[in-house]
Amino acid sequence: MGTFINGATSYSDIFFDLDGTLWDFETNSRETLKDIFENFGLRQAGIPDFEQFMGIYRTINSRLWEQYRAGSIKKDILKINRFAQTLNYFGVVNDGLARAIAVDYVSISPTKTHLFAHAHSTLRYLKKKYRLHIITNGFNEVQFVKLNKSGLSSYFNHIITSEMAGVSKPDPRIFIYALEVTGACAQHSLMIGDDLNIDIYGAAAAGMGQLYFSPAETSNNGISQFKSLAELKKLL
Numbered sequence: 001m002g003t004f005i006n007g008a009t010s011y012s013d014i015f016f017d018l019d020g021t022l023w024d025f026e027t028n029s030r031e032t033l034k035d036i037f038e039n040f041g042l043r044q045a046g047i048p049d050f051e052q053f054m055g056i057y058r059t060i061n062s063r064l065w066e067q068y069r070a071g072s073i074k075k076d077i078l079k080i081n082r083f084a085q086t087l088n089y090f091g092v093v094n095d096g097l098a099r100a101i102a103v104d105y106v107s108i109s110p111t112k113t114h115l116f117a118h119a120h121s122t123l124r125y126l127k128k129k130y131r132l133h134i135i136t137n138g139f140n141e142v143q144f145v146k147l148n149k150s151g152l153s154s155y156f157n158h159i160i161t162s163e164m165a166g167v168s169k170p171d172p173r174i175f176i177y178a179l180e181v182t183g184a185c186a187q188h189s190l191m192i193g194d195d196l197n198i199d200i201y202g203a204a205a206a207g208m209g210q211l212y213f214s215p216a217e218t219s220n221n222g223i224s225q226f227k228s229l230a231e232l233k234k235l236l
């Protein structure tokens with residue numbers, strides 16, 4: 001396991017995950033699902049409760065994302081089936097509805113702009129000292145809209161998506177691809193992300209430094225972590 005060197009001056013490039021690290025995925029996704037629940041009249045369609053709808057959707061969505069990351073299903077299947085299966089769970093069998101919701105979800109969600117506290121001030125600080133980049137598993141058509149709408153684009157030299165790389169995190173090849181594209185070297189690169197399995201172990205396998213963003217302070221086998229973006233000004 002590579003390590004994070006506290007107060008390191010040896011890093012030249014910092015790679016950020018986007019969803020759940022800078023862009024507040026939980027809040028933005030909740031708002032989007034709420035819009036969808038209302039706009040499509042899902043209570044009237046037979047789904048009794050929004051919280052239940054969201055809980056089931058999230059479980060199904062994570063399972064399908066796992067399959068997508070592993071390359072066993074295509075993006076279009078993921079986009080539609082996460083809603084088709086959620087509706088089915090509540091006994092609503094309506095393919096047209098699932099498709100319409102799927103389209104709205106990817107058009108509404110990236111227009112949401114909740115970021116984690118201190119995102120802008122931290123990135124402004126870091127940009128003066130390091131080259132900053134994004135490595136994300138999200139879809140191209142969604143992730144670029146998110147970065148633009150939330151005013152993050154200008155901080156980053158390179159945005160690397162799993163679609164560009166042809167593989168998803170935690171496959172070390174996406175990190176190696178990112179190093180090639182940015183001209184960075186693994187030893188002087190640091191990956192910052194909120195998912196141990198996807199961001200942290202993936203970056204470690206590619207020989208990069210890692211720093212785990214854990215707002216809930218999950219215990220983590222001794223991996224360097226922080227719980228607020230504001231802490232990065234002290235650490236880096």
Ligand SMILES: [Mg+2]
Nearest residue numbers: 017019020194
């Ligand atoms: Mg994330």
